[in-house]
Amino acid sequence: MKFKDYHEKIDVPEGIEISLNGTELAIKGKKGEIKRDFFDPKIIIAIVGKQIVFDIQIMRKREKTQLGTFVAHIKNMFRGVELGFVYKLKICSGHFPMNVSVKNNEFIIKNFIGEKVPRVLKLNPDVKVVVDGEFVVVEAINIETAGQTAAQIEILSKRVGFDRRIFQQGIFITEKPKKGSL
Numbered sequence: 555m556k557f558k559d560y561h562e563k564i565d566v567p568e569g570i571e572i573s574l575n576g577t578e579l580a581i582k583g584k585k586g587e588i589k590r591d592f593f594d595p596k597i598i599i600a601i602v603g604k605q606i607v608f609d610i611q612i613m614r615k616r617e618k619t620q621l622g623t624f625v626a627h628i629k630n631m632f633r634g635v636e637l638g639f640v641y642k643l644k645i646c647s648g649h650f651p652m653n654v655s656v657k658n659n660e661f662i663i664k665n666f667i668g669e670k671v672p673r674v675l676k677l678n679p680d681v682k683v684v685v686d687g688e689f690v691v692v693e694a695i696n697i698e699t700a701g702q703t704a705a706q707i708e709i710l711s712k713r714v715g716f717d718r719r720i721f722q723q724g725i726f727i728t729e730k731p732k733k734g735s736l
Contacts, residue, residue: 556612556613556614557610557612557613558611558612558613559609559610559611560609560610560613561607561608561609561610562607562608562621562625563602563605563606563607563608564605564606564608564625564628564629565604565605566604566605566606566632567632567636569583569584569636570582570583570632570635570636571583572601572606573601574599574600574601577591577592577593577599578590578591578592579591579592579599579606579628579631581628581631581632581635582635583632583634583635583636584635584636585634585635585636585637585638585695586635586695587635588631588634588635588695588696590627590631592624592627592628594617594620594624596610596611596612596617596620597609597610597617597620597621597624598610599624606628608621608624608625630697631696633697634694634695634696634697635695638693638694638695639693639694639695639696639697639700639701639731640691640692640693640700640729640731641691641692641693641700641701641703641704641727641729641730641731642689642690642691642692642727642728642729643689643690643691643692643704643707643708643725643726643727643728644688644689644690644725644726644728645688645689645690645725646722646723646724646725646726647723648721648722648723649668649723650665650666650667650668650723651665652664652665652666652711653665654685654690654725655685656677656683656684656685659676659677659679660674660675660676660677661674661675661677661683661707661710662674662675663710663711663725666711666723666724667713667723673710673711675706675707675710677703678694678699678702678703680694680695680696680699681693681694681699681700681703682694683703683707690707690725692704692707697731700731701730704727705727707725708724708725708726708727710725711723711724711725712724
């Protein structure tokens, strides 16, 4: 089913500044600024007052799904610059006590299962990682970088060939950001 001359609007929350340079949308809030490119030749993006307006001449299924993706990304950007995104991970060590630290933009795991060589992960500069006792807190304004960093930390402490339900040693994601809007 096709729709002709379809328009959709997103209201910008209070305290958030937006600017559009070609297809690159910049959103600035109290936590920081995020830029993202929203390119699709059939979807036209414009800023009218305190609204982001999408115009599509002929909307088919592909344009509808792409528009939904754009709207979801923009809402995540609004939430990120206002509240931020937080992932919590738990350090679980059985027999060998793990030593976990963050130094010089690197996440370091020492003595993982008695290994002599430390495991090191280079961190994204936009992500803040804090080790607090037996918990690791990953915080960022971009949900994708925060989630990717949390996943990389979890993979860094993975034992290949062992079932994590039985051998519960490593660092595991215990809490993700709640879904919803501002």
